Amino acid sequence: MRPAGIPQPESFVSDSIPVRPPDIDEVLLETMYLSIDPAMRSWMSGPIAPGQVMRGGGIARVLQSRSALFQPGELVQARLGWQTYPTVPAKYLQKVDEARGDALAWIGPLGLSAITAYFGMRDIGSVKPGDRVLVSAAAGGVGQIAAQIARIEACQVAGIAGGAEKCGWLAELQLDAAIDYKAENDLAAAIGRACSDGIDLYFDNVGGPILDAALLHLREGARVVLCGRISQVATDQPYGIRNLGQLLTKRARMQGFQVFRYHDRYEEARAWLAARHREGRLQQRLHILKGLGTAPTALGMLFRGDNSGKLVVQVKV
């Protein structure tokens, strides 16, 4: 059955199936880490039918290969299932360079959330030095990296997150301001205080009332990057955005995107991210849950904001 609202552990069943040896052009993998992302909830209403293996991106080690492209022992980034030993077509795998970072770096600051932040800030947001930037879900998987990219690009950066603990982390990332949306009665006013000169670039991961409040503070020619809308994904009653008129008044642009469209340019992003990571200017705080059995709980945590950092399931413990 397809879930309504926030996915619960009961939204999933676990199953043991025999490991399948790889066919030609396939690879048998040992899953190391699985990324837990808001988009997964959308998949449960769309591409993934009840009874199918839940899909998820992650990092795995090659155990057996019948592809000339991969050797046993190599580390790969892949579209995996929530499985310990998946057998996967080689075309779904991308070799990762362990000289650039270990498996945790490849699920974190070099991973797909980071690549998402890279293209969102640069290609969609046209980030430039001096921009006043606001990032929502700034302690989350994509938000953390988006905020740090803005900082690296010499922007003024404010972040929105839920709770003092996450906002403390934003201070450690040396953002110029952190807004705890759970502690504010008037979010629009709080954004106004944190971004007193207005916003040139709003990187939005949440949609709904936070997006609506941010619109009130756009500067002339502002860009709004629609990267995610976690506040709206698990509801049938979408919030009505009232402040779109600001796009007209401020000659502003709002644009949605999906990282998969940049597939041909992932290496460009990885090279940039790896260089900044090596310089110590790009970090990612991970919230790691141990064991594949935690995955069904993990997705719901994301929607309740119970995670502190990018949420990851460590499958090989």
Next chain:
Amino acid sequence: MRPAGIPQPESFVSDSIPVRPPDIDEVLLETMYLSIDPAMRSWMSGPIAPGQVMRGGGIARVLQSRSALFQPGELVQARLGWQTYPTVPAKYLQKVDEARGDALAWIGPLGLSAITAYFGMRDIGSVKPGDRVLVSAAAGGVGQIAAQIARIEACQVAGIAGGAEKCGWLAELQLDAAIDYKAENDLAAAIGRACSDGIDLYFDNVGGPILDAALLHLREGARVVLCGRISQVATDQPYGIRNLGQLLTKRARMQGFQVFRYHDRYEEARAWLAARHREGRLQQRLHILKGLGTAPTALGMLFRGDNSGKLVVQVKV
């Protein structure tokens, strides 16, 4: 007093003041036509204070000039007031070429509404051959021209207007489809029928529920041009847009603009529009009210959709 809601005739008072001879670098004009535009309502909540002369763009004839740039008898496009004989700084005037069109052409297909449509379709909408285009308020001042530009650019074009009479006019303009929003109970379904392949470019002049319905039919990579929002300008209760998630799903862009920003490029637009007008491929239906005394009524007509065609006040009758 600033008006609430739709401007009424009582929102204005008329006054007789002596004609003022021009000072140095000023010109005394005889106003021929005044354009009546939705933006004027916004000015009444902002830049124009109660007691000031209502501002409006239009076409006038030079009577006396103390500027070396203008000679008596010349036709000018100008930021005018609702006045018969305004005295205006020469810098607010642009000379118009009567070889390209008469005064009515210059308020119509060569005028500022047409220039707005030009930059909106091309620079903001990135119109290209084969695009499926939808235009709202397609019988209005900007919408008519936007729809015709799309047709000239070899697009499939559907228009939305209120009432059978306006939709008949859209058929005369040879649009592929006309949607009478006043006759449809389910506007989203009506758009789906008229734009059965979806929408690559939505040129929006109205905002509110029509914008919300159009979002449901965007194609991958669609562009939404926010040119106006007449349904929302005269209300304190803005409509909440629920379908913004479509921008994400469809990797679509929504952008607001103001024609004044293109001031340096008006001549480019005029040359293009004049050439199409000369070829007979670009027309503008005007709704002409006679006498300056009609101006206070005119603005309200616009918000009730009582005009059929671009609304103009003929001052010199």
